[in-house]
Each structure stands twice: as C-alpha cells, then as structure tokens.
Amino acid sequence: MTAAKRIGILTSGGDCAGLNAVIRAAVHRAAHYGWDVVGIEDGTQGLLARPVRYVNLDVNRVDGAMMRQGGTILGTTNKGDPFAYPMADGSKKDRSHEIIGGLRELGVDSLIGIGGDGSMAILRRLAHIGGIKLIGIPKTIDNDLGITEMSVGFDTAVAVATEALDRLQPTAASHARVMVLEVMGRDAGHIALSAGIAGGADVILLPELAWSVAGVADKIRRVQAGGRNFALVVVSEAVRTMEGVKAQQEFTDGQKRYGGIGNYIGHLIAEATGAETRVTVLGHVQRGCPPGHNDRVLASAFGVAAVDLLAEGKSDRLIAWSNRRVIDIPIEDAIATYAAVDINGTLVKTARGLGIYVGDA
Structure with a gap:
C-alpha cells in the first residue's frame, strides 16, 4: 500500500x-x-x-x-x-x-x-x-x-444503432423502401457489423471489406424476389466510395470529418435497383445517450x-x-495494436451465414 x-x-x-x-x-x-x-x-x-x-x-x-x-x-x-x-x-x-x-x-x-x-x-x-x-x-x-x-461506450452505441434499425423497419415495410443507416466508426466497422446483425440488416458495408454496387443490388433484388417489399442497409461512415475515396466534409475549422457515404450508397442503390431509398445518418446520437x-x-x-x-x-x-475479467497491460503495448474487424472472424462468418451481404468474398 x-x-x-x-x-x-x-x-x-x-x-x-x-x-x-x-x-x-x-x-x-x-x-x-x-x-x-x-x-x-x-x-x-x-x-x-x-x-x-x-x-x-x-x-x-x-x-x-x-x-x-x-x-x-x-x-x-x-x-x-x-x-x-x-x-x-x-x-x-x-x-x-x-x-x-x-x-x-x-x-x-x-x-x-x-x-x-x-x-x-x-x-x-x-x-x-x-x-x-x-x-x-x-x-x-x-x-x-x-x-x-x-x-x-461501444455497447451503448451499438444499442442505439440497433434501435434505429428497429424503428426504420416498420416505415420501410409500410412504404416498400430500402432504408440506409449510416453509423459511426472512425476506421473500423464494429458498430455497423454488430448492429447490422442484431437489427436484421440485409446489407452491412464495412471499411475492412471491399464491396460492389452489383453485390448490394443483387442482394436487394433477391430480397424482393422472395416476396419482401423492403430492405435494411447499414453503412459504416469510413466505407470508401467505388473510387476508393473517403466520404469526408471539410468544416470551417479546417478539419475533415467523415460524412456522406450513406447518401452516396443510397443514390447508387436507387439507381441500380429502382427501389425507393431513404437515408438516415445517426451521427452523434450514438455518443450522447445514457x-x-x-x-x-x-x-x-x-x-x-x-x-x-x-x-x-x-x-x-x-x-x-x-475473458470476462479485468486485466492490465502496458499502455505502450495496448495502443500499438489496432483492432479492426477481423474479416475471417466469428461475426463476419455469422453475418454471411445469415445471408447478409457484407462485401465481396
């Protein structure tokens, strides 16, 4: 002591x-x-x-x-x-x-x-x-x-994103729409992946996995062919455009911040499938709640x-x-390791096992 x-x-x-x-x-x-x-x-x-x-x-x-x-x-x-x-x-x-x-x-x-x-x-x-x-x-x-x-903070952010999908689904079904939900995730897709699985998404796009318009459109068409009139798409803010560019906006303080990939994806979906598409950007709603x-x-x-x-x-x-317990490690070792989504990990395999499109294998 x-x-x-x-x-x-x-x-x-x-x-x-x-x-x-x-x-x-x-x-x-x-x-x-x-x-x-x-x-x-x-x-x-x-x-x-x-x-x-x-x-x-x-x-x-x-x-x-x-x-x-x-x-x-x-x-x-x-x-x-x-x-x-x-x-x-x-x-x-x-x-x-x-x-x-x-x-x-x-x-x-x-x-x-x-x-x-x-x-x-x-x-x-x-x-x-x-x-x-x-x-x-x-x-x-x-x-x-x-x-x-x-x-x-992670668990609550996922809960907020999942609740958003729960709220979007009835409106999507009522109007026969594709609903796109853009969630936070600086360079990692953990929120999108977990919330997408929990919220019954049809498409989850992550910065760690390559995707294509054809792959997204094919999944939505298969959903429609199965008799369902709506689809749910979750997109991490760090997902890049088809040209490999980050969707960012420059603010008055000179900083560039993520924003816009949801609208970009929504436009491509509407163009490729003819589906009526709406986009919701959660943004800081994921941060400030109890x-x-x-x-x-x-x-x-x-x-x-x-x-x-x-x-x-x-x-x-x-x-x-x-392993369900608190440990302590050197700070230097902790910050040296970046934990992106494991593209061969359990959650990606789970999503694919559920038939969710999570990018091109």
Whole structure:
C-alpha cells in the first residue's frame, strides 16, 4: 500500500456513454483508501488554463444519478496536441510544460486518463516527462483499441444503432423502401457489423471489406424476389466510395470529418435497383445517450481497477477486458495494436451465414 494520494482524473477525446460511471467508480474506490480525487475539466485544456480548471470530487457529489448521465460531467476535448498546439497566428507551440505545471499546481501525483489510443499516447508522454503515475482506461465507441475486447461506450452505441434499425423497419415495410443507416466508426466497422446483425440488416458495408454496387443490388433484388417489399442497409461512415475515396466534409475549422457515404450508397442503390431509398445518418446520437447496463458495469469495473492499480504502486498501465475479467497491460503495448474487424472472424462468418451481404468474398 502506498502513502496517501491526491488523484487527478480526466476524460479526453470524443465523449461516449459510460464516462461518468468510470468517474463515479474511481471516486468511490479512492474514498476506500482515504484518497482525494480532483476532476480536471475539459481534458488537457483544463490543465492549460490558469488557474487550472478542476472540481473536487467526493462520494456525495458522484451519486447513482450521475451514472445514468451520458457525456462527461468534466467535459472533454479532441483538439490541440499539447506538443504541437495550434496558436492564433497559425504557428504550433510545445505547451507540454504548461500541462505538467498544471498537474503540479493541483498537487496530484497520479492521473487516471479515460480516452482512446490518441489520447493515451499523449497522456503517456506527458506522464513520463512530468513523473506522474498514469493509469489509462479505454473508451471509444469504435471499439478499435487493441488488446481489450470491449471499450467503454461501444455497447451503448451499438444499442442505439440497433434501435434505429428497429424503428426504420416498420416505415420501410409500410412504404416498400430500402432504408440506409449510416453509423459511426472512425476506421473500423464494429458498430455497423454488430448492429447490422442484431437489427436484421440485409446489407452491412464495412471499411475492412471491399464491396460492389452489383453485390448490394443483387442482394436487394433477391430480397424482393422472395416476396419482401423492403430492405435494411447499414453503412459504416469510413466505407470508401467505388473510387476508393473517403466520404469526408471539410468544416470551417479546417478539419475533415467523415460524412456522406450513406447518401452516396443510397443514390447508387436507387439507381441500380429502382427501389425507393431513404437515408438516415445517426451521427452523434450514438455518443450522447445514457449508458446501457453493460457500459455501466464495464465502466464501474474499470474505475475500481484503476484505483486499485495505483494502490499497488503500478503505473503506465491500461485497464482492459479479457475473458470476462479485468486485466492490465502496458499502455505502450495496448495502443500499438489496432483492432479492426477481423474479416475471417466469428461475426463476419455469422453475418454471411445469415445471408447478409457484407462485401465481396
């Protein structure tokens, strides 16, 4: 057992369901050891502010109602690499020393960082420079962080996408339409694949598998020939066009983000089959909802385990889920492994076994 601690906790990267449940669990477990917890606001942005933006967290502040909330009570950011921070004049500046100074201003000697692979790489580098003990907790609706079988936020995102298919199906049948649902998935098709199977989709398009208009159209025609007047198509936002181009839009801040592949696919389906086609883009609806029970349980297990690791004197470790239990592994090893959809894996085989078109074999 280590001496009394003051732990910092922050959320980084895109929000998702289950973040507040992690925070709650970490605070409750820290109270068991008699440790203080400070919540750092807006990720590393809060550490750049002077004075540092933070809130003191205790068990009275993080009750059961908080666990039901979507998003993060601390705020988060997915912009501004502190080692190359974009300045107003267009230049980039290394502001890592300011973040480390912010941690020292708070008097924390340990940090729990909740984020994806990009956030973990940055936090790990900061922790090494600043001599801060770091424990990482994986969260990403894409579920693409290596080693861990499940990341916080994924299960709820799949549930939202599945519910969307459940709601689209009656309208599709009522109007004899093909319904196309575009879901998130930065470069991995896990959400599309799981939701597509659970929601009874006829076509699932993934960035990991090549597809063709002919293959999609043939599946829809076979559905129609079987007497069904509708079809459901799920498309991951990272699927490329027939020309191999990412469907992206450039925004006023100069960033390019995914968007548009659903409409692209919908147009091709209508053109190839003559079917009346409609497109729904879920977007951030998959992120901001209350967490489902699986994400609440996983988040709680991760939050408790993170504090226990600090109590054991460990650092530079990432919490992960494997074989129905919590494990911990070096952060460096975890972020080095990217978990795309296994095109020869169980779920792809399941989809094909159900007669779903998931690309050209």
